[in-house]
Amino acid sequence: MELQEQIKKIQQNKALVQQLMTSPDGQRLLAMLTKDGGGQLNQAAAAAAKGNTADIVHMLAKVMQSEEGAKLVHKINDQIN
Numbered sequence: 001m002e003l004q005e006q007i008k009k010i011q012q013n014k015a016l017v018q019q020l021m022t023s024p025d026g027q028r029l030l031a032m033l034t035k036d037g038g039g040q041l042n043q044a045a046a047a048a049a050k051g052n053t054a055d056i057v058h059m060l061a062k063v064m065q066s067e068e069g070a071k072l073v074h075k076i077n078d079q080i081n
Contacts, residue, residue: 003060006077007053016080025076032063032072 010016020026033041044055063069 004053004057006080007048007056007060010080011048020076020080023079025072025079029063029072029076032069033059 010020021030030041040055041059044059047054048056060073064073
């Protein structure tokens with residue numbers, strides 16, 4: 001499943017969002033996404049809430065450029081499928 005489709009799937013399941021964000025893996029991902037203080041993530045999340053997931057997809061793609069980030073995103077992906 002494409003990354004953008006995964007994000008939409010997660011958005012539609014509030015319980016899954018809560019579970020992911022409170023899990024150790026979710027917390028690690030959140031830390032990676034907020035290295036700039038969280039401003040960019042807040043903007044991307046607001047846009048995603050309105051249906052525009054391009055910014056959050058771009059942020060996740062940047063995280064996945066590192067080996068640690070790629071492994072983490074794949075691990076989370078496995079947990080939600």
